[in-house]
Amino acid sequence: MRSSARSLLALGLALAAAGSAAAQQRRDDVVSHAVAISSRDATLELDLASGKSRVVSLRDGDVIVDGQHVGHYAAGGALERAWRKLLSDGAALETGKMVAAARTWSAPGLAGGELDAQGRIASALRDLASAPLAIPAGASAAAAAPAAPESVRASFPAQPLTAESAPPPEPRAPAATSTGVQLLFGDVRNIVAIFIALAMIGFGTVFFARRYVEVIADTASNAFGRSLVVGLLGQLLLLPTLAMLIVGLIFTIVGILLLPFAIIAFIVAAVAAALGGYLAVAHAVGETWTRRRMANGAFVRHPTAYGYVFTGLVGLLGLWAAAALFGWAGPVVFVFRGAAFIVTWLAATVGFGAVLLSRAGLRETFAGRHAGDMSDEYLWATPPATPAAPRPGRRE
Amino acid sequence: MKRTAAVLAVALAWVVTSASAQTLRTLSSARQLHGETSLIVEVHYAVGQLKLEPASPGDLYRMELRYDEDKFTPVREYDADAGVLRLGLRTLHGNTSIRRRHGEETPSLDVALTPEVPLTLRVEVGAAESDVEFGGLQLRRVAYKTGASESHVHFSRPNPVECDALTFEAGAAEFTATGIGNSNCRRMGFHGGVGEMTLDFSGQWRTSADVTVKIGIGELKLLLPRDLGVAINLSRFLTSFDRSGFTKRGGVYYSDNYASASYRLTLNIDAAFGGIDVQWVDGR
Numbered sequence: 029m030r031s032s033a034r035s036l037l038a039l040g041l042a043l044a045a046a047g048s049a050a051a052q053q054r055r056d057d058v059v060s061h062a063v064a065i066s067s068r069d070a071t072l073e074l075d076l077a078s079g080k081s082r083v084v085s086l087r088d089g090d091v092i093v094d095g096q097h098v099g100h101y102a103a104g105g106a107l108e109r110a111w112r113k114l115l116s117d118g119a120a121l122e123t124g125k126m127v128a129a130a131r132t133w134s135a136p137g138l139a140g141g142e143l144d145a146q147g148r149i150a151s152a153l154r155d156l157a158s159a160p161l162a163i164p165a166g167a168s169a170a171a172a173a174p175a176a177p178e179s180v181r182a183s184f185p186a187q188p189l190t191a192e193s194a195p196p197p198e199p200r201a202p203a204a205t206s207t208g209v210q211l212l213f214g215d216v217r218n219i220v221a222i223f224i225a226l227a228m229i230g231f232g233t234v235f236f237a238r239r240y241v242e243v244i245a246d247t248a249s250n251a252f253g254r255s256l257v258v259g260l261l262g263q264l265l266l267l268p269t270l271a272m273l274i275v276g277l278i279f280t281i282v283g284i285l286l287l288p289f290a291i292i293a294f295i296v297a298a299v300a301a302a303l304g305g306y307l308a309v310a311h312a313v314g315e316t317w318t319r320r321r322m323a324n325g326a327f328v329r330h331p332t333a334y335g336y337v338f339t340g341l342v343g344l345l346g347l348w349a350a351a352a353l354f355g356w357a358g359p360v361v362f363v364f365r366g367a368a369f370i371v372t373w374l375a376a377t378v379g380f381g382a383v384l385l386s387r388a389g390l391r392e393t394f395a396g397r398h399a400g401d402m403s404d405e406y407l408w409a410t411p412p413a414t415p416a417a418p419r420p421g422r423r424e
Numbered sequence: 425m426k427r428t429a430a431v432l433a434v435a436l437a438w439v440v441t442s443a444s445a446q447t448l449r450t451l452s453s454a455r456q457l458h459g460e461t462s463l464i465v466e467v468h469y470a471v472g473q474l475k476l477e478p479a480s481p482g483d484l485y486r487m488e489l490r491y492d493e494d495k496f497t498p499v500r501e502y503d504a505d506a507g508v509l510r511l512g513l514r515t516l517h518g519n520t521s522i523r524r525r526h527g528e529e530t531p532s533l534d535v536a537l538t539p540e541v542p543l544t545l546r547v548e549v550g551a552a553e554s555d556v557e558f559g560g561l562q563l564r565r566v567a568y569k570t571g572a573s574e575s576h577v578h579f580s581r582p583n584p585v586e587c588d589a590l591t592f593e594a595g596a597a598e599f600t601a602t603g604i605g606n607s608n609c610r611r612m613g614f615h616g617g618v619g620e621m622t623l624d625f626s627g628q629w630r631t632s633a634d635v636t637v638k639i640g641i642g643e644l645k646l647l648l649p650r651d652l653g654v655a656i657n658l659s660r661f662l663t664s665f666d667r668s669g670f671t672k673r674g675g676v677y678y679s680d681n682y683a684s685a686s687y688r689l690t691l692n693i694d695a696a697f698g699g700i701d702v703q704w705v706d707g708r
Contacts, residue, residue, distance in 0.1 A: 060455030062500060066447060066493055119452035122482065215661050351662065365662065
């Protein structure tokens with residue numbers, strides 16, 4: 029009786045030991061591998077089924093296993109050469125074959141410390157085995173999908189998958205902007221929005237800096253050609269000027285600190301000059317048109333700089349509006365678009381040149397504001413005194 | 425004289441070191457299938473060249489990454505419980521901009537994903553050239569986002585599973601997608617900022633699809649199979665549209681075979697400042 033009990037106990041212990049070994053073996057199954065090679069190190073990382081990993085690395089003369097220093101190697105020596113060959117050959121292998129290659133790896137011709145280090149590496153890899161391959165069985169794979177984490181699910185549209193058998197969808201009902209008239213309105217709406225934005229900026233500029241706007245506008249009117257040439261040169265020299273500014277600041281050493289602010293200030297100034305110039309040209313266009321109307325006898329109540337800017341913007345953006353209105357007409361639209369682009373560029377260039385010429389409205393040299401002789405208009409209003417004929421009988 | 429020579433030698437060494445300061449590292453990684461039934465894959469890649477394609481049978485994924493280890497760190501994470509795989513490259517120390525010196529090797533990332541498991545895929549690419557082959561992969565959902573880059577996406581073989589949604593976002597980029605008909609996807613979205621977008625809808629159509637296309641400034645080229653019924657809802661601003669092969673009814677452009685076609689493609693296009701060019705091609 030006692031002997032049979034002993035036998036059962038021995039059998040139980042043996043089974044438990046075998047089960048433990050199997051479990052241990054399963055835990056050490058390698059499920060993936062990574063090989064990293066650089067001039068500094070050569071590393072093999074094996075991910076185990078247990079969630080742990082085995083990392084063997086040769087780095088800067090040290091042999092490291094799972095973060096522990098286990099030996100040394102000579103740079104460019106036999107151990108390093110053999111290890112790098114194993115990794116570079118194994119990088120393209122499947123995980124199972126990589127593990128098999130690593131387990132049987134050995135470096136020939138080693139001695140001393142390198143031989144010991146190789147032994148430590150071999151013992152670290154000896155107990156590993158690759159996990160069995162398990163390919164899912166086609167359709168069942170799709171059915172048993174694990175739920176995605178919330179962070180991942182949030183990245184994708186949440187609409188459910190529709191059945192394949194559902195009838196093909198009819199085209200979407202014409203959307204709010206899909207009819208020709210609505211498309212037209214959409215284009216015109218954009219132009220109107222741009223117009224309103226420019227008008228608001230223009231009115232603000234006139235309100236706060238009327239004198240300067242008028243000087244720039246007068247410069248553009250009276251020295252159109254000169255403004256155009258200066259504007260063109262200004263556009264061409266913008267980038268070189270910025271480059272010179274940067275280089276100059278760098279040379280001063282102290283100026284390096286100012287570099288970011290200087291670049292931002294330069295860009296802001298350039299944009300302000302172009303936009304301000306464009307608005308000043310709008311002012312000039314509006315003023316010219318209004319004065320011509322008045323000269324033709326039209327009655328204009330209170331002509332002001334605000335009215336000039338408004339009228340000028342209507343004129344300058346009119347071609348864009350025409351392009352939008354004729355969007356349905358095919359190639360004709362390109363004519364309008366081309367004309368609108370040229371006019372816009374011309375206005376911006378002339379305005380930019382006028383800003384430069386007038387030093388942002390501070391200099392009136394080219395604004396045609398001479399304090400010289402009175403014009404014929406004034407001569408007509410106040411005719412010069414006619415010398416009276418000497419009275420008869422009166423002596424000089 | 426000796427001191428001058430020494431200084432020059434040090435300066436020269438510094439220049440040489442600076443010019444070749446790139447410390448290239450190659451990382452090869454692979455994982456085999458171990459009973460996975462589906463997979464969520466996130467690929468984040470900032471700079472360089474990206475290649476994505478189907479893996480060999482038995483591989484869950486395979487990645488080969490070549491990068492400068494002084495600037496980047498690789499991403500290689502797999503959460504077996506959630507079925508989420510994250511791959512890619514991120515900058516070190518939270519750097520948001522990477523300056524490349526002249527002559528430096530371009531980083532590269534080659535990713536191969538299993539064709540044996542349904543995938544939910546999210547790809548985010550920064551300033552990189554990407555060449556993506558989705559043909560043969562089991563795609564359930566794809567969200568592909570790219571910044572300033574050149575991207576070529578191919579569906580050269582049919583997607584064996586139903587795809588719920590496919591979205592592509594491209595910033596300032598040249599974006600080309602071919603064989604979209606093979607994607608087997610009902611809803612698709614292509615959003616481009618500035619650049620050129622080419623969408624080739626050829627392939628084996630097995631379902632009708634609703635596609636949204638938005639492009640800011642640039643050219644949109646549509647390659648449409650002749651046997652596909654196509655309807656276009658167009659919203660445009662200063663954009664030309666080649667309407668050959670279409671009849672306009674109620675604000676919608678219909679292809680002549682729309683009523684009789686086995687599968688129908690509804691394109692909702694929103695475009696500004698550019699042109700839409702349509703080419704009719706043979707289906708497959």
